[in-house]
Amino acid sequence: MANVETKGVIIKQNDYGEGHRMLSVFTDKYGIIKAVNYNAKRMRSKAASSQFLSYGDFVLYRSAGDVMTVKSIDTSDTFQPISESIVKLALSNYMSDITYALLGMENPDERIMRIFLNALYALAYRNEPPDKVKTVYELKLMSAGGYMPLLDGCASCGSVAVSSFDIDKGAAFCDSCKSGAAVRISENAYRAMRYITMCEDKRMLAFRADKGLIAELNSVSERYVKTYLDRGFKSLEYYYSMSDV
C-alpha cells in the first residue's frame, strides 16, 4: 500500500476516538473519500488544517480498508469568510450534503468539484447572496451530474412560449402542452434556468436577479434536487431556520 497525493476540500469532519478527526474529503482524483486525521485535536497545526472547507494538497495513506489515513495537508484556502457567517456555513453544509448524495463515495468528478469550489469562492469572497448561490449550485450540480433539465422551449411542441416546468419530467412546457403537475414559471425564471444550466461553469453566477426571481428559482431548483436525489435534507431545513433570523 502507498501514499497518494490529491487536491481536496473537507466537506465534513467529526470527532473520532480520543483526539482524532474523521474527515470526508472531496478530492479530484478519488472523489469523496473518508480519512482519519490522527491526533488532529491535540496538535494545533493539524487542527487548523482539518477544518470544514479547508482546501489544499492532501497526502493520504491508503491501507486495505475504505478509510484512508491523513499523512499531511498543505492548506491553500479555508474560505474563511464563510465560517464567520452561520447562514453561509449552513448553506455550505447543505451543498456538501447534496454533492455527497449525488456522487456517493469514491466517484471522482473534477467538473463537479470545480463547480463546488466556484460556489464556495462566491460565498466567501464575492458577496453573492446565499440564496442565489444555493439555487445556482443546485441547478449546476444536477446538470453536471446527469440530470440536465430540458429547457429548450416546450419539450412537447417546441414553442418558445414556455410557461411551466414539470419537475417529474425535468422539462419546460407551454400552456397547451403542460400537465397538471407542472409548476408555473415566469419568463425570467425560465431564462435564468437556461442560463445557469447551459453557461460556462465559471460564469454560473454572472447574471442579475432580484429577490423575487431568486425565490422563484429556489422553489423550483430545491424541489428538483429533492425529486432526483429522492430524499430531503435536514441541512436544508437548518439553512432556512438560520436564514429567517
Ligand SMILES: [Zn+2]
Ligand atoms: Zn407545447
